[in-house]
Amino acid sequence: xxxxxxxxxxxxxxxxxxxxxxxxxxxxxxxxxxxxxxxxxxxxxxxxxxxxxxxxxxxxxxxxxxxxxxxxxxxxxxxxxxxxxxxxxxxxxxxxxxxxxxxxxxxxxxxxxxxxxxxxxxxxxxxxxxxxxxxxxxxxxxxxxxxxxxxxxxxxxxxxxxxxxxxxxxxxxxxxxxxxxxxxxxxxxxxxxxxxxxxxxxxxxxxxxxxxxxxxxxxxxxxxxxxxxxxxxxxxxxxxxxxxxxxxxxxxxxxxxxxxxxxxxxxxxxxxxxxxxxxxxxxxxxxxxxxxxxxxxxxxxx
Amino acid sequence: xxxxxxxxxxxxxxxxxxxxxxxxxxxxxxxxxxxxxxxxxxxxxxxxxxxxxxxxxxxxxxxxxxxxxxxxxxxxxxxxxxxxxxxxxxxxxxxxxxxxxxxxxxxxxxxxxxxxxxxxxxxxxxxxxxxxxxxxxxxxxxxxxxxxxxxxxxxxxxxxxxxxxxxxxxxxxxxxxxxxxxxxxxxxxxxxxxxxxxxxxxxxxxxxxxxxxxxxxxxxxxxxxxxxxxxxxxxxxxxxxxxxxxxxxxxxxxxxxxxxx
Numbered sequence: 001x002x003x004x005x006x007x008x009x010x011x012x013x014x015x016x017x018x019x020x021x022x023x024x025x026x027x028x029x030x031x032x033x034x035x036x037x038x039x040x041x042x043x044x045x046x047x048x049x050x051x052x053x054x055x056x057x058x059x060x061x062x063x064x065x066x067x068x069x070x071x072x073x074x075x076x077x078x079x080x081x082x083x084x085x086x087x088x089x090x091x092x093x094x095x096x097x098x099x100x101x102x103x104x105x106x107x108x109x110x111x112x113x114x115x116x117x118x119x120x121x122x123x124x125x126x127x128x129x130x131x132x133x134x135x136x137x138x139x140x141x142x143x144x145x146x147x148x149x150x151x152x153x154x155x156x157x158x159x160x161x162x163x164x165x166x167x168x169x170x171x172x173x174x175x176x177x178x179x180x181x182x183x184x185x186x187x188x189x190x191x192x193x194x195x196x197x198x199x200x201x202x203x204x205x206x207x208x209x210x211x212x213x214x215x216x217x218x219x220x221x222x223x224x225x226x227x228x229x230x231x232x233x234x235x236x237x238x239x240x241x242x243x244x245x246x247x248x249x250x251x252x253x254x255x256x257x258x259x260x261x262x263x264x265x266x267x268x269x270x271x272x273x274x275x276x277x278x279x280x281x282x283x284x285x286x287x288x289x290x291x292x293x294x295x296x297x298x299x300x301x302x
Numbered sequence: 303x304x305x306x307x308x309x310x311x312x313x314x315x316x317x318x319x320x321x322x323x324x325x326x327x328x329x330x331x332x333x334x335x336x337x338x339x340x341x342x343x344x345x346x347x348x349x350x351x352x353x354x355x356x357x358x359x360x361x362x363x364x365x366x367x368x369x370x371x372x373x374x375x376x377x378x379x380x381x382x383x384x385x386x387x388x389x390x391x392x393x394x395x396x397x398x399x400x401x402x403x404x405x406x407x408x409x410x411x412x413x414x415x416x417x418x419x420x421x422x423x424x425x426x427x428x429x430x431x432x433x434x435x436x437x438x439x440x441x442x443x444x445x446x447x448x449x450x451x452x453x454x455x456x457x458x459x460x461x462x463x464x465x466x467x468x469x470x471x472x473x474x475x476x477x478x479x480x481x482x483x484x485x486x487x488x489x490x491x492x493x494x495x496x497x498x499x500x501x502x503x504x505x506x507x508x509x510x511x512x513x514x515x516x517x518x519x520x521x522x523x524x525x526x527x528x529x530x531x532x533x534x535x536x537x538x539x540x541x542x543x544x545x546x547x548x549x550x551x552x553x554x555x556x557x558x559x560x561x562x563x
Contacts, residue, residue: 019424040424042455050413050447057417060402063424081444084407085414089395 001158001188002029002098004134008141009066013037017062018145021055023048023069025098030068052078055093056085064092064145070104071097071113075120075152086150087123093151094144100130100156100187101240101270102284112284113154114270117186118245120152121215127151128214132190134158136169136212156240160191171213171220181206181234181302182225182262186214186247189240189290196292200299207232216250218258226260234302235262238290243269266302268295303342305369307505310338311534313378314365315557318549321361321382324391328532328544330362332467332502333434336527337366339508340432340463344516347372347400349429351418354401355411356436356465357392363401364389372398409442411435412462416452419460430459437526438470440486441479446493452522453494461515462495462524465502467531469542487526495522502527536560 010032012018019040020033034041044051048069055065067074074097075082086093097116104111121128127149131140144151160166167173175190176197183206185193190210197205209225229235237248248267255261268290275287285291289298305313311334318327333356345352354363364381367373373389380387388396392406403414415433422429439445452460466483468475476482481489483499490497496519500511508527515523532544536556547553 016424044451045447047444047447047451049409049444050416050451053410053413053444053448054417054420054451056403057414057419058421058424059417060414061418061421061425061427063421080407081410081413085403085410088404089402 001131001134001137001155004137005096005141005155006030006033008137009033010036012145015064017064018066019058019063020066020068021051022067023051023073025069048073048078049081052081053085056081056089056091059091059093060089066094066096068096068098070111071099071116071154072111075113075116079119082120082150083123087125090125090149092147092149094147094153095151096153096155098155100154102281103156103188105280105284106278108278109273114240114242114272115245116152116154117214117241117247121250122245123150125149128154130154130186130212130214131169132158132187132210132212133160133164133166135166139169154187156188158191159188160194164191164194169212171211172222172225173210173212174207174222174224175210176205176208178205178207180204181232181236181299182209182228183207183236183238184209184211184247184251185238186211187240189238192292193295196296197299199296204299204302206236206299211247211251214247214250216247216254218254221255226255229255229260229262232263234264234266236266236268236298236302238268238295240270240285240290242272243267266298268298303369304371307335307338310334310365310369313368314362315549315554317361317365317378317381319551319554320379323548324361324382325546325548326358326361327535327547327549328469328538328541329356329359329436329465329467331533331535332529332531333359333465334362334366335505335508335529336434336463336465336502337363338369339505339512341366341370343509344512345432346429349427350400351415351429351431352401353403353411353415353418353431353433354393354405355433356408356439357405360389360391360393363393367398408436408439409444412445412448412452415460415462416448416455416457419452419457420455422459423457430461432461432463434463434465436470437464437466437468437483437486438475438478440464449490449493449495449522456520457522458520460522462522464524464526465529466526467529469531469545471545473542483526483528490524495524497524497526499526499528502529503533534561
């Protein structure tokens, strides 16, 4: 997804207001932007707090700064700068947090992003985008380039089968229309679940929906989705994010406040580091019951 | 300026007296000469921006803005009002366009000012960005991140002034971090910035320092002003308690009487 995002940004490099700051990361990815932006590409060094506030200052005088780093180095390291300097002032700073959930795998917990959606979407004026497919940037890049507000982009991996062609990016998309139950997820887990669900017997195939934007707002929910929730056997929300502040907590609060109640509700999410062992993204997902094997077992027994 | 420095200081003392519960008087009195002289001599609201990184001394800024003519008496009287005000206990960004950032959490201002200064360079705009910090504030690593950035990007349009009153929230700066104005200046110079020291308790000295250091330079300039926390506050002068004491009617009367002597 990272390469597609970078490619999608190249056509905007002629805009003198567009600039990019990176936290000394982006090797083998950001070089095309570095070349095209010239002085407006700034390696702000290993100094994320300063990078965020500098971006706020740039945005305050009309520049359109984008920031790139590994996700927790942005949302966790520089939280106060994002909260006070960017969000409080409602400035159009786009923050790309690379690595969704357990995406950095065996590199370990310091590089994982399990609290980003909750912490970032709790901030005023902030929108969190959680693209699922690389093709999402055909639409999403334009939205982000034109933003007048802060954005946090949860940049994971496109995990869909290589021949999968998604519909245009939107807040809620139905990826599979099934026969029993609904699964709602975010980001790259959607692609993983497409493959998982294809191996399920027909009568147990759930509908698969993906959410692309947080905080969750009831008015942005698809009427078809809400109808399905009330009439099908169960709603499972699964995410590579902790429960607190995550999609499950936000979504169920919103629908129940509006009288939309699923017959049964299940939530599978990241719990953290259960055994303390390091491993791949799949290792962590299975350990937390959100990997393909765990979720296939859930669907078959639901 | 519509008020002299002495009149502005008197207005600040009254403002503290009239705003029940407001604190940070000690830092307000130490920073006042710096902000007053800045607006009186070098600041140009058409081209310049101001960031008060030590946002807790907001009252001093409000009184200078009043003396400068940017806010009126009615607005000034709303300081610290619990019923809704633009003049809170820490600086908001809704007072005047040339103060673009709300501040209060320490260690943000220099970075914000770097962003403004860099944007000015990208936009080919003239003018400076002035940022006033505290000396204790330079314990925040982000200040040093910002200084390194400013030097690297040759932000000569960034002017940082440090109110070196020697105190912080729960002790002396030299006790907490073993640092005085001299070695703070030395560290700043090692980072590659131009560091100058002046007597921040005397408006004439600050005026001279601004005059000497406002000429064109290719370097980021940091002015370290040696000030006295709670200057003129009798038994509270140069004490930690001046950070927290309230300006009661009784204290106000004693301070005013002493100043009249």
